[in-house]
Structure formats: structure tokens, C-alpha cells
Amino acid sequence: MLAILGGPPVRAARPWPRWPQYDNRTAAELLAALHSSRWSVTWYSPNGGKSRERMFGEAFARYNGADYGVSVDHGSSALVIALEALDVGPGDEVIVPAMTWVAPATAVLRVGAVPVLVDVDAATGCLTADHLGAAVSPRTRAVIVVHLACTAAELDRITAVTDAAGLALIEDCSQAHGTRWAGRAVGTFGQIGVFSLGAAKSLAAGEAGAAITGSPELYRRMLMLRADSRGYTDDGPAPGEYELVEDGTVMGANYCMSELTAALLLDQLPRLDDQHTIRETRAKELEAGLPGIPGLAPIPVPAPVDRRAVYEYGIRFEPGTFGDATVDQVAAALTAELGTRVYPPRAPLHRSALLRPHTKPRFARWWAGAVERAAGRPLPGADHYRDHTLLLHHSVLLGRRGDVDDILTALDKVRTHAADLPAHPAPDPKGMA
DSSP states (O other): OOGGGTSOOSOSSOOOOOSSOOOHHHHHHHHHHHHTTOOBTTSOBSSOSOOHHHHHHHHHHHHHTOSEEEEESOHHHHHHHHHHHTTOOTTOEEEEESSSOSHHHHHHHHTTOEEEEEOOOTTTOOOOHHHHHHHOOTTEEEEEEEOOTTOOOOHHHHHHHHHHHTOEEEEEOTTOTTOEETTEETTSSSSEEEEEOOTTSSSOOSSOEEEEESOHHHHHHHHHHTBTTEEEOSSOOOTTBOSEEEOOSSOOOBOOOBHHHHHHHHHHGGGHHHHHHHHHHHHHHHHHHGGGSTTEEEOOOOTTEEEOOOSEEEEEEOTTTTTTOOHHHHHHHHHHHHSSOEEOOOOOGGGOSSOOGGGSHHHHHHHHHHHHHHTTOOOHHHHHHHHTEEEEEGGGGGSOHHHHHHHHHHHHHHHHTGGGOOSSOOOOOSSOO
């Protein structure tokens, strides 16, 4: 009997790896930031030297092979300063994939531009060059491409389209920290790469974000855009001096990262590649086992990706694999079997309860233009991806081979007994990864 109906679960007692991961070294880094008496880059430096948030921006840029990195308080802020640095604003359109978190669309609205929702590949959930090319209009100014879950968008073909059309490209790498395309980090193919560093991400710090670029001009603009029109001193400040200079070349807002957050990230960044190695091992074991279960397959990864960074491991299923059960019913049954959350992708933006610009007067008129552009345009790829994909948080891949066996056993058990699934999914379990 399925666990969701009261039967014994596949995995009853053994815990899954916890996330985030930390140790005494993490605590020492936090305490050092605490005892420094400098909790923000906007405060003076009692002992002199660069702020931690500046050091993280530099370290994160090096990690990605980029020239410059800017630390911010959220990934949403990184999107806003990227758009503003590229002079995107009223009258402009920005192409946004329909299968993503709400922030890429709302960031476009926040700078006064119109987000144009575009369909995605049904297997990967990522924007394709064909969908992109079909959506370009004379008002298109920029494209936000999202590297989703555990794969990457077709960068070679997408950059060919944006280069030919003269469009700015922003890569949202919030789910792809460390993914490499032909040896080069994602986030360095467009003008700007943006990252969320929230608690769930594979590089986590509670609430934080970053942007990287190869352009010194865009770097200087983003610094001022995120620090109320202030940029850094050329070198670290002397004791008792401030690190931010009131430049005022472009008006900004305050999206600065705190020093305590930067301390967490400086601790977590050196751990990232070892964690990627463990996740990739478990992912390959899953991919070796999935073909043995009829109707299931992993999310495909383009051949040029020579290192992927799994944020959410994705499993596709063919229609009818679980009978007439919906993806929500299947996810709830798997969650009951495994004791860790299995879930479908969030609803695509054209179905999302989170994208509601008409509820704010300052966005409503821009959104009217987006609705007009999207009228009558079906988004079947996004719909299929959402309704035929199961996701697992990356933390479940940080364990042992036996965890993979449990996942495969649960998938086959739920498939075999799919006809017994209840009509409505069980409530989402609390406190699970």
C-alpha cells in the first residue's frame, strides 16, 4: 500500500542531508564579522581594509572567471541593477522565459519596461533560440535567459540571436552556480550574469545576491546603482575611513549586502565545488537507474555543458506514466514515501498567482502592454514542463548511494500503484528539505 494511504513508506527513519551546511569554521567567520564592529559596507572601517562584501564580490568573480563582481542583498536586486546598468527603461521590452521564478518579470516592471513572456523547451524548461527569435520586436531591448533547475539554456544559439539583433543578454544563473558551458562559466556569456544566494540555493547565505560582468563601465554603474550612487575607493580604506565614495554618476538605491552575510558566503564559496562533485555522482547514479522505470527520464543537459550545478534535480515523465494522476498527486505520494519533499515546478508565469502587476498602480500600465503582446500566444512548452516534471532539492544529492536507491524504489512503487492515488494531494509536509 502507498504510504500516502497509510502503508509503510520506502524510507521511514533515516534522515536526509540537512541544508544549509555549516560547521565551526562558519561560526568563526560570522563571529569575526560580528567583532569587527563593521556590519555594513556603508559604515566606516575601524581597522582599515576592504569590506567583506567587496571581498566576496571579487572572490565570486574569480570563481566564475569574470572580471568584476558586485554583491547585493537579493537576486531580485541584481536583476534590477543589471537592467538599469544597461539603460533598460520605459518604452522597452524585455524577453523573459515563462518558466521561471517571478523576479525576472517583476524586475523588468520595476525599471518601467515591459516583460514579454516567451515559451520554453518542454523538456528543459529553458528558453530556446527559436522561441527567442520569434518574440523579438522593434521595441525589444534585452533578453533574460534563465538556466533552470539542473540544466542550461542553449547559449551558443541564444547568443547568436542576441548578437545578430543587437540585444543585451542577462543570464539569470540563480539555479546554476558553477555550471560551465564548454569550460566557461555561465553568467559570462551575456553582458551581465545575476545570481540569487538565498537559503535554498547551492551557494547559500539566507538572503543575498550577486552580479558579474566583464565590462568595467557596467561594473561601476552597478556599484552605484546598488549603493545610493556611491562606488568604492580605489583601495581599501584606511582605519577610521569610509570605503564608499559619493560619485553620483548615476542615481542608485540601497541594495547592499551586509557584512555578516558576506562572511557566510566567504565561508561557503570554497565548499561549493566539492559539493558539486558529490551531487554529480548521485545524479549520474539516478540517471543510470531511471531508464529501468518505464516512462521516466532525466531532464536533458546540452552536450557543451561540461559541468552542471544541480539546484533542483528534475525527472520527466511521459503522459500516462502515472495513469490519470496529476503531477501534484504524484509528488505528494513520493513525498510520503521518501520523507523529503518532492514537488512539481512552480506554475509558469502566465499561470502564476505571484505575477500580479495590475494590483499596483505604478506597474499596471506597463503590464497592459505585456498582456497585449502575449494575447493569444500559447505557451505549451511551459505548460508541459510544469505538468510532467518532478523536482528534488539539491540537498538530497549530498548523501550516499543508498539514497538514490530509495528514490528509484519510491518512483517505481508510486508508478505501479498510481491507480490508487487519492484525488487530491496531501498537504505539503513541513520542515522537509
